[in-house]
Amino acid sequence: MRIIEHPIIEFKRGRKIHFYYNGKKLEAYEGETIAAALYANGIKILSKSLRKGRPRGFFCGIGKCSSCLMKVNGIPNVRTCITLIKEGDVVEDNDMVLPEKEYPECKFTKLNTDIAIVGGGPAGLSAAIEAADYANVLLIDENHRLGGQLIKQTHKFFGSKKEKAGTRGIEIAKELEDEVRKKNIKILLNTSVIGYYDRGYHFLVAVDKMNRTVYEIKAGKIIFATGAQENMLLFDGNDLPGVYGAGGVQTLMNVYGVKPGNVGLIVGAGNVGLILAYQLLQADVEVACIVEAMPKIGGYFVHAAKIRRCGVPIYTGHSIKKAYGNEHVEGAIIAKLDEKWNFIEGSEKDIKCDFICLAVGLSPTIRLIAQTGADILFINEAGGWVALHNEYMETTKPGIYVAGDLANIEEASTAMLEGKIAGLHAVIEFAKNDKTKIMEKIKEYMEDLEIFRQGYFGIRPKIAKEKIWRKYHEKMGNRRNS
Amino acid sequence: MKDRAEVVIIGAGINGCALAYELAKRGKDVVVLEKHYICYGATGRCGAGIRQQWATKENALLAKKSVEIFERLSEELGYDIGLRQGGYLIAIHDEEEMRQAKKNVEMQRSIGLPVKIISPDEIKEIAPILDPEGMEAIAATFCPTDGHANPFKTTYAYARAAKKLGAKIYKFTEVKDIKVKDGKVEEVVTNRGKIKTKYVVNAAGAWSKEIAKMVGINMPNKPVRKEALVTEPIERLFDCMVISFKHGIYFSQQEEGQILGGIPSPEEKIGYYTEPTFSFLKHMAYMLGKYAPPLKHINILRQWTGFYDVTPDALPILGETNIEGFIQCNGFSGHGFMIAPMVAKLLAQLICQEKLDMPIDRLSMERFKGKITKEKAVVG
Ligand SMILES: Cc1cc2nc3c(=O)[nH]c(=O)nc-3n(C[C@H](O)[C@H](O)[C@H](O)COP(=O)(O)OP(=O)(O)OC[C@H]3O[C@@H](n4cnc5c(N)ncnc54)[C@H](O)[C@@H]3O)c2cc1C
Numbered sequence A: 001m002r003i004i005e006h007p008i009i010e011f012k013r014g015r016k017i018h019f020y021y022n023g024k025k026l027e028a029y030e031g032e033t034i035a036a037a038l039y040a041n042g043i044k045i046l047s048k049s050l051r052k053g054r055p056r057g058f059f060c061g062i063g064k065c066s067s068c069l070m071k072v073n074g075i076p077n078v079r080t081c082i083t084l085i086k087e088g089d090v091v092e093d094n095d096m097v098l099p100e101k102e103y104p105e106c107k108f109t110k111l112n113t114d115i116a117i118v119g120g121g122p123a124g125l126s127a128a129i130e131a132a133d134y135a136n137v138l139l140i141d142e143n144h145r146l147g148g149q150l151i152k153q154t155h156k157f158f159g160s161k162k163e164k165a166g167t168r169g170i171e172i173a174k175e176l177e178d179e180v181r182k183k184n185i186k187i188l189l190n191t192s193v194i195g196y197y198d199r200g201y202h203f204l205v206a207v208d209k210m211n212r213t214v215y216e217i218k219a220g221k222i223i224f225a226t227g228a229q230e231n232m233l234l235f236d237g238n239d240l241p242g243v244y245g246a247g248g249v250q251t252l253m254n255v256y257g258v259k260p261g262n263v264g265l266i267v268g269a270g271n272v273g274l275i276l277a278y279q280l281l282q283a284d285v286e287v288a289c290i291v292e293a294m295p296k297i298g299g300y301f302v303h304a305a306k307i308r309r310c311g312v313p314i315y316t317g318h319s320i321k322k323a324y325g326n327e328h329v330e331g332a333i334i335a336k337l338d339e340k341w342n343f344i345e346g347s348e349k350d351i352k353c354d355f356i357c358l359a360v361g362l363s364p365t366i367r368l369i370a371q372t373g374a375d376i377l378f379i380n381e382a383g384g385w386v387a388l389h390n391e392y393m394e395t396t397k398p399g400i401y402v403a404g405d406l407a408n409i410e411e412a413s414t415a416m417l418e419g420k421i422a423g424l425h426a427v428i429e430f431a432k433n434d435k436t437k438i439m440e441k442i443k444e445y446m447e448d449l450e451i452f453r454q455g456y457f458g459i460r461p462k463i464a465k466e467k468i469w470r471k472y473h474e475k476m477g478n479r480r481n482s
Numbered sequence B: 001m002k003d004r005a006e007v008v009i010i011g012a013g014i015n016g017c018a019l020a021y022e023l024a025k026r027g028k029d030v031v032v033l034e035k036h037y038i039c040y041g042a043t044g045r046c047g048a049g050i051r052q053q054w055a056t057k058e059n060a061l062l063a064k065k066s067v068e069i070f071e072r073l074s075e076e077l078g079y080d081i082g083l084r085q086g087g088y089l090i091a092i093h094d095e096e097e098m099r100q101a102k103k104n105v106e107m108q109r110s111i112g113l114p115v116k117i118i119s120p121d122e123i124k125e126i127a128p129i130l131d132p133e134g135m136e137a138i139a140a141t142f143c144p145t146d147g148h149a150n151p152f153k154t155t156y157a158y159a160r161a162a163k164k165l166g167a168k169i170y171k172f173t174e175v176k177d178i179k180v181k182d183g184k185v186e187e188v189v190t191n192r193g194k195i196k197t198k199y200v201v202n203a204a205g206a207w208s209k210e211i212a213k214m215v216g217i218n219m220p221n222k223p224v225r226k227e228a229l230v231t232e233p234i235e236r237l238f239d240c241m242v243i244s245f246k247h248g249i250y251f252s253q254q255e256e257g258q259i260l261g262g263i264p265s266p267e268e269k270i271g272y273y274t275e276p277t278f279s280f281l282k283h284m285a286y287m288l289g290k291y292a293p294p295l296k297h298i299n300i301l302r303q304w305t306g307f308y309d310v311t312p313d314a315l316p317i318l319g320e321t322n323i324e325g326f327i328q329c330n331g332f333s334g335h336g337f338m339i340a341p342m343v344a345k346l347l348a349q350l351i352c353q354e355k356l357d358m359p360i361d362r363l364s365m366e367r368f369k370g371k372i373t374k375e376k377a378v379v380g
């Protein structure tokens, strides 16, 4: 299952180590997550559903869905998709039995920072880089490395040179990380922010489980850049192991060099679905087809053309009706949709495949930002529930900012720009003499954003942003009046 | 929305919904008005413990008779309410508590409750995960027929059964005013229209004080914020609810394995402030670890805030007032879930002018004019 040769990525695997799965000794490489190591060993069923005991595989691969909970070294309910494997680890089915051993003492550490940034993806990294020139910055991410979703983007980016067009996501991640590490920025990895509390000042609680440390963080301002999570789709068998989020598959394949299977079916022909198809082909995985409910392809034409040239059929006006298989995907039934989005009887096709990728959109991960009390609204064009914010990315809760996918489902380039704007605006009051300079820079980034949103693919995000801004100003106006 | 009803109940918590059912069962034309949604108030945020071990006879009897109803409620309402009778284990920390416990147990046994005082060893037998030393317990009282139910399921079960019998429940409907004429209630004004009625029942939980003001009644109740948390689910570890009056802690394991509980927050304040606090989280986690050390390994999933509607003597306010047709059903402090089945039955009997199963005159607001005897067995 491991990818040895790849046209773009060179997998630098760590030291070979051993771990135990239900008593069996298996091999892994340092730097892999437990879920990736298991997958490489052909183990795809990670957990059982709570009530009905149905088998579950991983879905999101980034710690957001909890379908990969297992027992690790006696501790139940560990998210194996974001926990690194260690020599001698004992991984077992999650029986939810508590360990007998004593619980090691926890450390409580108090931190005080001008700016706290939650999320180390393109938005969070860009915010940190800009803010660090004027204030002290704390950057927190629950993954073991920086870069967010960029670390699995092997394709070259579109757009302007300034936003690193022509560069691959993985390389952008590297550049941003290098820049962050050069500056005086405090970074906490493997650390989950679990709560926001208003104590008259902004207060975050974060936990590094591996080091048993609880951070109590007092922050002047906070920028949330927690990204998004993949949408599920309703169909028979959608919880079978082998039904994965597109991003989860990218992580497994492009970050850890593990093949998701032999033949895949992709649902959704937006850019994510199209790019994923191409990445699968690069990893020498067959793509049976792409199904797209809309009458036409949603993603960039060049991507679609490339896929078609490789012989992958794209069925527009089709959707997935059912996934089948014994404890794991063995195939899927797809069918044509009529104009009311109902399946047309008799149009079914049986597609043999051993995994299915859902690339049907993302929703902002608002769980933390919702705790701040910032106003949240459902805006369809933004991908779901989003925190209202102004042109400077500040929410209706003063001193609380959002950026990137959390602020509207868009793309890495706009996430970087939004991060920069949020990062700069948040430090204005810390920057004594540079206020005008900062405002000029912000203006420039705003103009870049404007240009980004001018094309065909900018239509939806632009509508979303305008709604978000308008609602923000309405709310704040009402508040001032009352 | 209807513009006329015999009885208008304000608040779709456990008490409002249970009463709607009892009245509809008796053929009354009932409307329930709810500002938000069913279970928005204390009911959807509570521990849903069912305890009969009280210090005052009123509370003990109300709870005991309620348990008798709870035991057959799933069947009566045609919906599983998730009742578990794993008992209540109340820690005794010192000699003074022991003296009070002995008095309580004597009264409780006199009304037929199978309560007994148990030793630290027996505590461990009932719930092996408990650490009597960490609990600082010299003994405990235990009543095996106490327990807990699922507050959402119980309330929905009542609401569903009430609707089947013709009651109407209007959600997102806020009562703005109550019109009184010649000392009698006449009409309820909401944000969605008006309803003419003979009876108005004030079952608005922590907001009851505001409702009573609408008819010129000034209530001594105070809304007190209470925080609670729930953990991820784990294997079944224990069946009883564990509480301590001294530490104010309570916790139990829910049907699906989560541990749910609360403790007074160091930042506790009076008022309608719903934001949870970190000091509660930290304090509760610490105390849980002392009471039941293996729980240190568990992840906490959520925390939230609810409100107790607290009266000066921690007893509810029930029954008629000097405004004809204005009926009180509030002031339940930390125990309005467990006594709701009986409270609903009694108030339905009152409104339908039937003979009451037990007298409730001592629970009217009149009692605050004289000397008050406070319920001592309160937690949190
Ligand atoms: C953390 C916590 C733990 C608890 N643990 C327990 C326990 O273990 N056992 C136990 O028995 N009890 C417990 N309690 C207490 C118990 O939850 C309450 O006493 C009980 O739920 C009260 O029910 P209710 O129906 O009277 O009020 P509520 O459930 O508060 O319902 C009142 C309703 O009235 C509505 N309302 C208010 N104003 C208006 C208006 N103007 N118009 C329309 N609608 C309005 C509200 O929205 C609300 O839904 C606990 C409480 C808390 C907060």
Ligand code: FES
Pocket (backbone or CB within 6 Å): A057, A058, A059, A060, A061, A062, A063, A064, A065, A066, A067, A068, A069, A079, A080, A081, A082
């Ligand atoms: S949380 Fe691990 S797969 Fe989603």
